[in-house]
Amino acid sequence: MNTFFSFLKSRNWMLWALILGVATGLIFGERVAFLQPIGNGFVKLMQITIFPYIVVSLIVGLGKFSPEQVKSILLKAATVMISLWCIGLAAIWCFALTLPQHDAGTFFSPALISPAASIDFAEHYIPANPFASLAQGNVPAIVIFCIALGSSLIANKRKTTVLDFLEVIGQGLTVISKKIIAIFPVGIFAMTASTAGTLSGEQLNNLQVYWVLVLCLGLYLMLVLMPMIVAAFTPIKYRDLILVMRNAWITAFSTGNVFIVLPVITEGIKEHLRKTNQADEQADHIAEVLVPIAYTFPSLGKLTTLMFVMFAAWLTGSPVGISDIPNVTLSAMLSYFANVHIAIPFLLDSLKIPADSYQLYLSMSVLSAKVVSPTTVIYIFSFVFLSIFYCRKQLHLKRLRSVYYLALLSVCLPIFMFASYTLNTHLAGNSKAADDIIxxxxxxxxxxxxxxxxxxxxxxxxxxxxxxxxxxxxxxxxxxxxxxxxxxxxxxxxxxxxxxxxxxxxxxxxxxxxxxxxxxxxxxxxxxxxxxxxxxxxxxxxxxxxxxxxxxxxxxxxVLKLQLALLAKDHQLQRFTHKSDITNLSSVQFAHVEYGPILNKVTKQYPNIHFSELNNLKQYFTDSNNFDALVISAEAGFAWSMFYPEFGVIVPQEGSIKYPxxxxxxxxxxxxxxxxxxxxxxxxxxxxxxxxxxxxxLGLGGQKKDTRWSLIDTYTRQPTQ
Missing domain, CATH: 3.40.190.10 (Periplasmic binding protein-like II)
Structure with a gap:
């Protein structure tokens, strides 16, 4: 028994809190939903020191460097970051190939007719008012301001007093963070138990193909690609890297929040280097500077959500082709500098995906954050460690271990891809076809x-x-x-x-x-x-x-106001993207059942557009080869595309018409x-x-909400006589 308690004492309490939370949720089900506010309270507690930490660490870290050191470090860090982006994006595109055959079709959503989201990079990255950026939690702008201020202090001969003062504040913030981390297993337990207890089977089944896809990709990035690259190129062993990342990883997994673990990541890197006798002042400074920078720039964790864009295109019957990869990659890298919730609608719009895809993403964001956040944590650890050893000129491949890990991660890629494809083929085969649903x-x-x-x-x-x-x-x-x-x-x-x-x-x-x-x-x-x-x-x-x-x-x-749209075969939709695309055609033949008064006005204004009235909507699908498209409401068009998945719906830009x-x-x-x-x-x-x-x-609310399953309900339920 003493040996058992000694074992417990030596283990990581956050890991035990995670395991105990999952078990509690499975046993008691919705009875532990009351723990969620406790978990949220601990998240807010962790956030107390975050913004001051970013300001202090960046200003002090940059201010203590010489101009030559900064130039060398940032250039090498940029090289490491771009290399990780290229490798990670290659893996993401490989997993995109594992999507199985699918009977496409989806319900209408107002997202279809919403204006495209524009990305205001100036607002996100230019700190016109640094104090407003701090108050609004605009991390990119805060980082830019701190980099500018820290860089301006590098050549200042009177900087010592200011930097010493800020360093003392930084030490105080570190003490606060460590005190909070000491009791944070309570928060991990509360959040994990409430999530495991209230997560419904419907949520798990909804978009299960995407969940398997992002899970296999995340596990490959977290457990194989990034840690093995670090183990192959640096003196850090694979096992040691996993252990040093453990606390931050578990916290990010439980909370779905990377921001609150930035101090944990920095201190973990510095502590590991001290334990292995590889610490020095420069390495500490690099960690303090690069951790918040890595969080601000697109991480491989954030880029895993690009998989949702691929999934949405596949779901609606318009999969992204190989020719689209360069365009999508460039758009993704630019848009992910902003918030994910800005980037995803932008990418969906750029690919002309006519579906309620963003709402689908939001419905899965709680689950996908369980993969995205820990993947981001491991990315930041990997990026900073690689940058530190690159600055020391200690990156090399002249070891048997390097060849072993690089070969292993290459072998694991097709294994994970095969697992993803096999599982998703099975799930897609068992799921209802779109027409079965409606x-x-x-x-x-x-x-x-x-x-x-x-x-x-x-x-x-x-x-x-x-x-x-x-x-x-x-x-x-x-x-x-x-x-x-x-x-x-x-x-x-x-x-x-x-x-x-x-x-x-x-x-x-x-x-x-x-x-x-x-x-x-x-x-x-x-x-x-x-x-x-x-x-x-x-x-x-x-x-x-x-x-x-x-x-x-x-x-x-x-009763309703509907949006007029066009329904046509998928390969024809691009012909009707803009109103000008239609009006510039020499001749176009549209079918319709209603809308006579509206369409008569269109014919008078644009003689090249001809309309033929049908007796009913079903007649169009029988004679679709005689027409370029069908004029129909977007709401009805999406419903019909579920019965006929080879057809899609489009609302021409600048040609939006609503009717009651x-x-x-x-x-x-x-x-x-x-x-x-x-x-x-x-x-x-x-x-x-x-x-x-x-x-x-919209196709929502069709199923009655059942009480969440739990072990205690199964045990106490009386058998039916």
């Missing part, structure tokens, strides 16, 4: 319904043309007109049930009226005739509110119109329209 959607709350495939002869007499709420409630039936195959507003799912955005609202309306509902089909050109003859009471099927139909029927207040959709009612039925408008106001106010939009248009 074809299996159902209406959660329904009333007794009758779905007809024609207008009953009894309705042809015209006796039902005058309708109001009293009549509907008296006959215990509301009749709804719907368009067939108008995805995602009205269509038949795999169970042959009539579903969709408008159909779900029709069921809710019938429920509020406490009547049954009957659905009667119609074609777009029959709308006014069928309504005014009384074949149905209301038409609800994503109907465009336009000026021509306003003279024939009454429209409710708008609503319900149509016969002109004489003003009482019914008044009721519907008031009913819509209530549904919008209580969030029911918003919920329907999220489910049918």
């Amino acid at each position: 074809a299996n959607m159902v209406i959660a709350e329904t009333v007794p319904a009758h779905v007809l495939n024609h207008v009953p002869k009894a309705y042809h007499s015209g006796e039902l043309s005058l309708t109001n709420i009293d009549i509907i409630q008296k006959r215990n039936l509301i009749r709804i007109g719907y368009l067939v195959d108008n995805v995602p507003f009205s269509y038949f799912n795999q169970k042959n049930e009539l579903v969709g955005f408008d159909i779900s609202l029709a069921h809710r309306l019938a429920d509020d009226l406490q009547v049954e509902v009957e659905f009667i089909p119609f074609k777009k050109h029959q709308l006014s005739e069928y309504l005014n003859k009384g074949y149905f009471d209301i038409a609800m099927s994503g109907l465009e509110i336009n000026v021509v139909d306003l003279t024939k029927v009454r429209f409710s207040d708008h 959709v609503g319900f149509a009612i016969a002109k004489r039925n003003l009482d019914l119109l008044s009721y519907i408008n008031s009913w819509l106001d209530i549904q919008k106010a209580n969030g029911k329209v918003h919920d329907a939009y999220n489910y049918w248009i």
Whole structure:
């Protein structure tokens, strides 16, 4: 027993806190969610010294160097950084090749029509107001300011007093950091337990291909590529490097935050050099200067999120080709100097990926941070160690160990790639195809319904043309007109049930009226005739509110505003990127079902653009070779692309047009119109329209949230009799 306790005492408490936290989360599940605020509190505690630390370490570190030393050190550090970038990017592109075959297609998202994110490098890197940069936490600007101030002190003969003062402050900050680190295992335990206890199976399954991809890449970078390069080129052994990085790695993994461990990294490097009798004043200064610089510049950890851009392109059926690699690489290196949340939308836009990809990234950011942050920690350690030994002229390959590690990391690359490809091929094979997802959607709350495939002869007499709420409630039936195959507003799912955005609202309306509902089909050109003859009471099927139909029927207040777009085969989309691309074509043929008034104006302005009206949307996919594209709403276009993944959606830049959709009612039925408008106001106010939009248009919230699984629930659950 004494031996056991001696073993525990000699081990790293952060590692034990991590293991215990995972175990606690798995055992107790959501019961330990209350620990999350404790973990967040420890993160904020760690941040107390960070900004002062960056300021002090950079100014003191640079100020103590001579001009010759600074020039030599920064040049060599830049060489090391660029070399690591090149090697790391090569590995990232290798892993991008492991994506399996995929049935593409995704739901619409407002991100599609959002303006492209522009990167303001001046705002991020020029400290116009250093105090504002400190207050806002703008790390790149702070680093630039400190480098400028530290460099200006290098040749100043009176710098000693200032540097001594700042060095004393730095020592005080180090003491504070060490005191906090001593109790930080409590924070590691709290964060890990709450995460492991509340992470749902849905989150793990969502984007599982990307998660496997980034995990295999991260493990290769963390455990193979970077540590083995350091072990091959420097006197540091692989095992020693892993041990010295351990505390910072565990903290970054648990918190998903690299910023708070910068002092831990610096002190770890200096402490290791002291233990191995390789420490000197210059090495300490290099560590103090390069650690914050490495954090500011794009790291290999940050660059692993480039894999998400590759994944998003693959997911939407437009994989990045070999010819795109130089462009994407250059754009990535420039954009990653800014924040990741600026870089990713910029890259997605530059690749013209028509999907809600950024929202997908955000949904996985908590999990992916568990790989990105520790990878960044190991990158900073590797970069600084390589730079220190390069400045000492101690980098060499004239050892058997060097050949061994370089050969090993080369062999491990195809092994990790094969593992990634095998796992993802299995996951992609087991996952639902895009069309299965939308074809299996159902209406959660329904009333007794009758779905007809024609207008009953009894309705042809015209006796039902005058309708109001009293009549509907008296006959215990509301009749709804719907368009067939108008995805995602009205269509038949795999169970042959009539579903969709408008159909779900029709069921809710019938429920509020406490009547049954009957659905009667119609074609777009029959709308006014069928309504005014009384074949149905209301038409609800994503109907465009336009000026021509306003003279024939009454429209409710708008339910949604949709974005006009083009749907075409994937290889044709680039022809319609900009409005000018379309107007400059000699002749172009577009199909459409609705939007007649809008398209007539386009034809008058641009005679080279021709439009052909179809009876229904499905007809386009049968005769798609006769047309260049289909004019459709972006919301509906994305839904159709899930059934036909070889098609994609694009909104031409500078050609954005929005239009309202609503319900149509016969002109004489003003009482019914008044009721519907008031009913819509209530549904919008209580969030029911918003919920329907999220489910049918965005594809969100389709599954009921289950209680998080835990061992204690499994053990205490009573067997079913």
